Amino acid sequence: MNRRSAVKMIGGALTGLPAARSLLAHAGEAPARPNIIFIMTDDQRQDAVGAYGNPILKTPNMDAIGGGGMRMTEFFVTNSLCEPSRASFLTGLYSHTHGVLTNGGGPDFSDHPGLRADQQTFVHLLRATGYHTAVVGKWHLQSEPSGFDQWVVFPGQGRYHDPEMIANGARLQMRGHADDVTGDQALAFLQSRPRDKPFCLLYQFKSPHRAWMPAARYAQMFDDVVIPVPRTFEDRLAGRPEALRKAEMAIADMPDFASRGVSPSLPVAERKRLNLEHLVKNYYRVLLSVDDNVGRVLAYLKANGLEANTIVMYTSDNGFFLGEHGLFDKRLMYEPSIRVPMLVRYPAGIPARQVDTTHLTLNIDVAPTLLDLAGVAAPAWMQGRSFAPILRGQRPAWRDAFLYEHFEYPAEHCAGKNRGVRTKKWKLIHFWEQPEEWELYDLERDADETNNLAYDRRHAGVVRELRRRLLELRRESGDVDPPGPPPVAKPCGKGVNTFYTPTPRGPE
Ligand SMILES: [Ca+2]
Structure with a gap:
């Protein structure tokens, strides 16, 4: 089956095309x-978007979303x-509340069920008020999509080329690049949706x-570009936790590009540089096919x-880390890992050409925000808060800090369990299993997060206040430690990465 016929088949198979009479009856009527x-x-x-200032990657369609509304x-x-x-985006809840603590698998979380079908999401709530709902592309939660009239998703992580998909339970073999196939499904949904209801489409890509x-058309893109080395590429993690040096996230040790000649026998410096080139170029290449498919849907709307x-x-x-601190992957609380794009366009409801650089907004805010914009009251149990007033150009009183948490350990990449609190100026990170370790960064003076002040006596007052705030944020959201001392961190992986500098800890 080629992609074009797949579009027709799925579009028709899932809902049946709306009757011609229904189409005529509602032609020209905008839903309220x-x-x-x-x-x-x-x-x-976040910075892998043209509009956020990327010097290499051009993403005109992503940029147009923010330009037509708010970035x-x-x-x-x-x-x-x-x-x-993903579960937080859907439910408006922290991980410790919705219960999806990890990606599943491994000795500590083999019974992890994913998001339960009976857990309410903003999609369930919209559907209950008359929205026609769908998800296409990457779902990635262990459980089957729930709350959707239609769903066409990749099993698990999905494949980049000729991916399988599951359409409302039925397995399908697709042809083409995953991002183009996802775009086809989004258009099929839009073309075949009932015209007498507002719709809510979750349009989710595998990339990057x-x-x-990459898609074949971008396989040679950036071939002649030299990828700039991040300022902290040679960071040897001095003064940072042992937990960090044990994390198996060193870009030098990425196995992904062995077939392109990045052999473990090469010197560390050379492996790092080659892996960075391959990683960043391919990461950008796959975002180009995302941008194309964002453009297809924007063109359809217009x-x-x-x-x-x-x-x-x-x-x-x-x-994602692209070489910062010599790392790849995510999981840690450093900025490249936790800061993501947020672009919103809604011409009938929010002004264009806005940039908000002030408010700390979060994945848990998205569910209440979308409900608010749709005129549906967000339930009191949601822990996030609607940022619709900010999108409308108002400046409401807003949070001054937020809680971060990571539980998947021991597991792939061996990134220890950690949580923390971030304000505009400060970030305190706590690896809470024994031996406990702390990090403190002054984000105004040390945006690269290399100077750990947690054990500096001059910052003892700041640490004390942020520890209090961290506990407060946890208690407010129902996260309370069980009685007794924290558990001892289990062993994971090979131990300490040898090319980082072991540094004695400062004073407690
Ligand atoms: Ca991810």
Whole structure:
């Protein structure tokens, strides 16, 4: 089956095309309530978007979303891992509340069920008020999609080329690149949807997740570009926790590009440099096919008179290290890992050309925000808060700090369990299993997060205040430690990465 016939088949098979009479009856009628297209990518850090200032990658269609509405710079995930963050976007809850703590698998969380079908999401709530709902592309939660009239998703992580999909339970073999196939499914949904209801489409891409396999048309893109080395590329993690040096996230040790000649026998410096080139170029290449497919859907909205009354929101489930601190992957609380794009366009409801650099907004805020914009009251149990007033150009009183948490350990990458609190100026990070370790960064003076002040006596007062705030944020959201001392961290992986500098800890 080629892609074009697949579009027709899925589009027709899932809903049946609306009757011609129904189409005529509603032609030209704009629904009173806004349509919603929620676009999510996988592992896209904030600056991997042209509009956020990327010097190499051009993303005109992503940029057009923010340009037609608001681009937010202080938008973060509260857990930089795929499944927990996705569940937070859907439910408006922290990981410790919705219960999806990890991506599943491994000795500590083999019974992890994913998001339960009976857990309410903003999609369930919209559907209950008359929205026609769908998800296409990457779902990635262990459990089957729930709350959708239609769903066409990749099993698990999905494949980049000729992916399988599951359409309302039925397995299908697709042809083409995953991002184009996802775009086809989004258009099939839009073309075949009932015209008498507002719609909510979750349009979710596999890119730019591992293994970064570009569409053929972009395979040679950036071949002649030299990727700049991040300022902290040679960071040897001096003064940082042992937990960090044990994390198996060193870009020198990435196995992904062995087939391109990056052999473990090469010197460390050379491996690092080659892996950086391959990683960044392919990460950017797959984002080009995302941008194409964002453009296809924006063009459909325009051509069909849906532009004004459709909310288009663009974000990612977590960020990604591209060589900062000599790392790849995510999980840690450093900025490249937790800061993701947030672009929102809604011409009928929010002004264009806005940039918000002020408010700390979070993945848990998205569910209440979309409900608010759709005129549906967010339930009191949601822990996030609607940022619709900010999108409308108001400046409401807002949070001054947020809680971050990461639980998937021991597991792939061996990133220890950690949580922390971030304000505009400070970030306190706590690896809470024994031996406990702390990090403190002054984000105004040390944006690169290399100077750990947690054990500096002059900052003891700041540490004390942030520890109090961390505890407060946890208690407010129902996260309370069980009685007794914290558990001892289990062993994971090979131990300490040898090419980092072991540094004695400062005073407690
Ligand atoms: Ca992810």
